[in-house]
Amino acid sequence: MFMEFLNSIKLWQYDNLGKYKINADYLKFYVRDECYREIMVSYSQMMPLLEHTVPIEEADYILYMHMYARCYEFSDFVARQLKSIAARRKEGAEIIVLGKAANAEKELNGSISNITFWGDHFAEKLGKKFGVDIKEQYFVYDKEEKHLAIWPVNGCLNKCKFCRRCFMDIRFESLSLEGIKTNLDRIKLNNPEQMRTISLRAENITEYGIDIYGRQMLHELIYLIDSYEEVKEIKLPIGLCIAEITPEILEALCYSKKITQLAMNLETGSDRLLKLIGKKHTTEEARNIFNKIHMLNPNVVISTTIMLGLPTENMGDILDTAELILDTKPDNILCNYFICSPKLPLAKYPQISESCREYHLKALFNYLKKRRTHKFKFVSHSIDKKPISRKRMEELKQLGEKNKMYMRRGINPIHFSTDYLFM
Numbered sequence: 001m002f003m004e005f006l007n008s009i010k011l012w013q014y015d016n017l018g019k020y021k022i023n024a025d026y027l028k029f030y031v032r033d034e035c036y037r038e039i040m041v042s043y044s045q046m047m048p049l050l051e052h053t054v055p056i057e058e059a060d061y062i063l064y065m066h067m068y069a070r071c072y073e074f075s076d077f078v079a080r081q082l083k084s085i086a087a088r089r090k091e092g093a094e095i096i097v098l099g100k101a102a103n104a105e106k107e108l109n110g111s112i113s114n115i116t117f118w119g120d121h122f123a124e125k126l127g128k129k130f131g132v133d134i135k136e137q138y139f140v141y142d143k144e145e146k147h148l149a150i151w152p153v154n155g156c157l158n159k160c161k162f163c164r165r166c167f168m169d170i171r172f173e174s175l176s177l178e179g180i181k182t183n184l185d186r187i188k189l190n191n192p193e194q195m196r197t198i199s200l201r202a203e204n205i206t207e208y209g210i211d212i213y214g215r216q217m218l219h220e221l222i223y224l225i226d227s228y229e230e231v232k233e234i235k236l237p238i239g240l241c242i243a244e245i246t247p248e249i250l251e252a253l254c255y256s257k258k259i260t261q262l263a264m265n266l267e268t269g270s271d272r273l274l275k276l277i278g279k280k281h282t283t284e285e286a287r288n289i290f291n292k293i294h295m296l297n298p299n300v301v302i303s304t305t306i307m308l309g310l311p312t313e314n315m316g317d318i319l320d321t322a323e324l325i326l327d328t329k330p331d332n333i334l335c336n337y338f339i340c341s342p343k344l345p346l347a348k349y350p351q352i353s354e355s356c357r358e359y360h361l362k363a364l365f366n367y368l369k370k371r372r373t374h375k376f377k378f379v380s381h382s383i384d385k386k387p388i389s390r391k392r393m394e395e396l397k398q399l400g401e402k403n404k405m406y407m408r409r410g411i412n413p414i415h416f417s418t419d420y421l422f423m
Ligand code: SF4
Pocket: 156, 157, 158, 159, 160, 163, 164, 165, 203, 204, 241
């Protein structure tokens, strides 16, 4: 998928080859679990800058990105990598840490000199630094997924106690409704076919607009997008926080028959555990919201995640979770294990053992199997990251070879250093 993505951007971005040059640079990119937002919004816009990359030892600038704590806490790993890069760089070379990886600044505590941290708007900041006309794009047509991805808001104002938001800073920032309309009108004029499917994406889309309008405005955004004839389908595959679905937002979610996909994460069916993990909704509220959408917008596919292995979790909680799943009837369920990190507020509670959480997972599946009154389209279980597959490893090697080839031919060597992937 990532290779295909690189190939696709190559087609439309590399026409500019030769236009921009940084004396030397190096990009480290952690490819195992890419952050879709960082790739589409910022990274793909940076491609003209990455035309003349060289190994770390020769680079004047070292651009560093990492998906960081997207699913797991990687701050130690990132700090270690940055220290290693700092030790290998040539004298005077500047390290520029981009995106979520900029949170490593706290870990490093000033231990590396000549290093810059840019957590947001980094394509724009790089553009200014190197005199290149680039900046973030929040409306990007994804040729592979065949949807127009829109990022109307970034960040989240909550701090659920299992979430990286407790220790990561991501600036909260919405686009204005007027700005979104202007962009959609432009796309309508130039590429109306790209508007067929809209994928609304955000860490917490329910909070859209708070910073600009002083209140949540997701409902207005849905009505705006729904009003375009060119739009046939609207997907909200991430970022709906159940507790923050206001009556107005719920009404819009039920009103727009163009909505085909929603993700609302139940996490657990135990009110006690919801409170413990800092989720602000109750199971009763979740039941009402799910069932209202099922009733008034029956074609919407609803996905949810369930988190198992939470501190103090017991069999009663598992049975409550199974009951909530049966009552709310999500179409897709993803079961995750809670992974504790010392930085999470949940770390202070007694943790349950690995065998206990596996037992809970089996018990949940068995209970659902026995009591299945609703046909789930997909039940999956994503446990701790599996080791990288042989196929993926081959892809990475091929990518490395390809880059060497590009370097020999003097064109666009995006430099991947696989040795850093598995530190
Ligand atoms: S609402 Fe979502 S993104 Fe925000 S803190 Fe909670 S889990 Fe994290």
